[in-house]
Amino acid sequence: MTTAETAIKRRKNPASRSIGGGIVYGLLYVVLILASVLQILPLVWLFFFSLKNSQEVFELPPFALPSKPRWENYESVWSQGNISKYFFNSVWITVVSVILTILLASLVTFAMTRMRWKLRPFVLGLFMVGMMIPVHSTLIPLFNLFQKLHLTDNQANLVLSYTAFNLPITIMILLGFYYALPREVEEAAVMDGCGVNRVFFQIVLPMTASVIVTAAIINMIYNWNEFIFVNTFISSDHLKTLTVGVQNFVGQYTTNWGAVGATLMISILPILLAFLLLSNRIVEGIAAGSVKG
Amino acid sequence: MEKVMSNKWIIALYVLPSLLLIVAIIYLPIVLTGYYGLMEWDGISPMAFIGLDNYATLMRDEKFWSSVNHSFLFAVLSTVFLIVYMSVALVLSGNIRGANLFRKIYLIPMLLSSVAIAQLWLKIYHPTTGILNDLLTTFGVKETPDWLADPAIVLGALFVPILWQYAGFYILIYYAAFKSIPASLIEAARIDGASPWQIAVRIKVPLISEVIKVTIVLAVVGSLKYFDLIYVMTDGGPNGASEVMASYMYHKAFRGFEFGYGSAIGFFLLLICLVATWVIRRLTATKDTIQYS
Numbered sequence: 001m002t003t004a005e006t007a008i009k010r011r012k013n014p015a016s017r018s019i020g021g022g023i024v025y026g027l028l029y030v031v032l033i034l035a036s037v038l039q040i041l042p043l044v045w046l047f048f049f050s051l052k053n054s055q056e057v058f059e060l061p062p063f064a065l066p067s068k069p070r071w072e073n074y075e076s077v078w079s080q081g082n083i084s085k086y087f088f089n090s091v092w093i094t095v096v097s098v099i100l101t102i103l104l105a106s107l108v109t110f111a112m113t114r115m116r117w118k119l120r121p122f123v124l125g126l127f128m129v130g131m132m133i134p135v136h137s138t139l140i141p142l143f144n145l146f147q148k149l150h151l152t153d154n155q156a157n158l159v160l161s162y163t164a165f166n167l168p169i170t171i172m173i174l175l176g177f178y179y180a181l182p183r184e185v186e187e188a189a190v191m192d193g194c195g196v197n198r199v200f201f202q203i204v205l206p207m208t209a210s211v212i213v214t215a216a217i218i219n220m221i222y223n224w225n226e227f228i229f230v231n232t233f234i235s236s237d238h239l240k241t242l243t244v245g246v247q248n249f250v251g252q253y254t255t256n257w258g259a260v261g262a263t264l265m266i267s268i269l270p271i272l273l274a275f276l277l278l279s280n281r282i283v284e285g286i287a288a289g290s291v292k293g
Numbered sequence: 294m295e296k297v298m299s300n301k302w303i304i305a306l307y308v309l310p311s312l313l314l315i316v317a318i319i320y321l322p323i324v325l326t327g328y329y330g331l332m333e334w335d336g337i338s339p340m341a342f343i344g345l346d347n348y349a350t351l352m353r354d355e356k357f358w359s360s361v362n363h364s365f366l367f368a369v370l371s372t373v374f375l376i377v378y379m380s381v382a383l384v385l386s387g388n389i390r391g392a393n394l395f396r397k398i399y400l401i402p403m404l405l406s407s408v409a410i411a412q413l414w415l416k417i418y419h420p421t422t423g424i425l426n427d428l429l430t431t432f433g434v435k436e437t438p439d440w441l442a443d444p445a446i447v448l449g450a451l452f453v454p455i456l457w458q459y460a461g462f463y464i465l466i467y468y469a470a471f472k473s474i475p476a477s478l479i480e481a482a483r484i485d486g487a488s489p490w491q492i493a494v495r496i497k498v499p500l501i502s503e504v505i506k507v508t509i510v511l512a513v514v515g516s517l518k519y520f521d522l523i524y525v526m527t528d529g530g531p532n533g534a535s536e537v538m539a540s541y542m543y544h545k546a547f548r549g550f551e552f553g554y555g556s557a558i559g560f561f562l563l564l565i566c567l568v569a570t571w572v573i574r575r576l577t578a579t580k581d582t583i584q585y586s
């Protein structure tokens with residue numbers, strides 16, 4: 001996608017050649033800016049009220065900062081309750097699921113694109129159809145299944161579910177990239193006596209590093225924000241992840257908006273940070289993951 | 294090479310773990326959902342086979358049909374809004390300065406968890422202290438609405454954050470599609486005297502018809518299985534006015550302990566999503582796909 005974008009050379013905008021065109025161009029610009037303001041304004045407002053106390057939230061204008069920003073809201077929220085616990089639960093569950101998904105998806109994609117076997121189209125179909133299954137339709141049986149395996153209220157069920165439901169889209173993102181990889185390198189390696197495992201782990205896997213990063217980010221965003229599985233499968237408070245933890249935590253505060261704001265900001269900061277650092281990758285990954293469906 | 298790359302053991306080693314995982318977590322549960330749907334079952338005592346009774350009850354359940362209606366309303370609205378997103382993407386892809394920044398800004402809400410978004414919008418809609426009614430009061434509105442408690446407007450109020458969340462996603466997909474149209478095609482049309490409007494409607498939009506199809510499927514299926522935001526913001530209320538299929542299933546199974554009935558709803562949801570995908574694909578099937586890259 002990005003190569004296509006850069007391939008199209010910037011031309012002088014034809015609309016700006018005439019005065020009428022200039023007005024249209026200006027109007028379009030105003031609309032685009034207005035839309036982006038609308039997209040960020042609620043978040044700016046959230047940030048502002050996370051720095052106020054309850055009195056200031058109600059008395060000051062919505063987009064006014066208090067004379068002294070109350071960073072202590074963040075401190076007190078972090079040290080009270082289980083927010084730090086939820087945060088680290090989210091971190092490890094996300095990291096383990098992402099690594100597992102990427103590894104499994106890479107192995108499958110390698111076998112799909114590089115190896116020869118009869119059932120290949122059928123198995124690929126199974127993975128791709130998996131993308132169309134709504135998670136809600138699997139919820140009751142999964143709950144029952146985990147109960148029978150004594151896996152309810154165990155974070156392993158989250159790792160397994162996230163991995164299974166992310167495999168299809170991850171494989172899809174990887175497929176296009178694998179098809180485009182040159183075969184010469186691995187052919188040479190096989191001639192030199194390399195086994196399949198060495199070809200995969202030492203040659204192909206390192207070559208796919210860039211698409212792995214893209215797929216990993218998409219996985220990370222999905223896992224970090226996942227709600228319904230945690231809400232259904234986990235009952236102990238200390239095992240919950242940030243999304244569900246935040247939901248319960250915020251529920252206790254009906255009046256302390258500063259605490260609510262700080263809690264929500266903590267829950268979205270990792271994603272916002274990832275976005276600031278890796279926005280190109282995120283954009284690329286989301287486009288790759290959706291269009292090819 | 295041939296021999297090394299068709300080693301059955303290695304293929305099994307690479308594919309089977311993932312395959313077992315998606316069969317256990319995705320395919321087995323959807324089969325079980327259909328099976329449980331035939332049972333009278335509270336989740337604790339033994340199941341009793343009742344044939345299609347659950348489905349017969351479902352067909353007469355007014356609350357269920359109103360949840361289906363709400364889901365379809367969201368699906369239709371989401372699809373209509375695709376035209377808006379396509380127009381924005383069309384403008385952005387036309388060499389507008391800062392296009393890259395705009396589409397990234399639009400995308401930000403999509404990266405956040407539905408819980409954080411729901412909590413944020415709960416504050417925005419707060420009847421007495423929310424920013425929205427604050428604004429209305431300054432404009433002189435005396436009787437400000439209680440957005441989420443009024444059955445007449447709750448669905449509209451819920452749809453706004455959904456739009457806010459997903460706008461950037463669709464704009465991004467359309468933008469990428471428009472950008473991948475070769476400049477030479479557009480140049481040729483311009484030389485032939487086509488106006489920018491003609492180029493957009495007669496050339497650019499038809500050229501991305503495959504992508505349009507994908508986005509319609511995503512918007513419809515996404516709306517039909519919508520859950521998180523509604524669960525957190527209104528929990529289907531007031532009095533079922535914002536209940537959707539997935540939330541109704543959740544309530545029946547995990548609050549009402551009617552797991553058999555809940556499974557019947559889950560199975561219905563699965564069928565509807567698959568049928569919707571199939572119908573959209575059939576309706577929008579093009580005889581010859583355009584090849585230009």
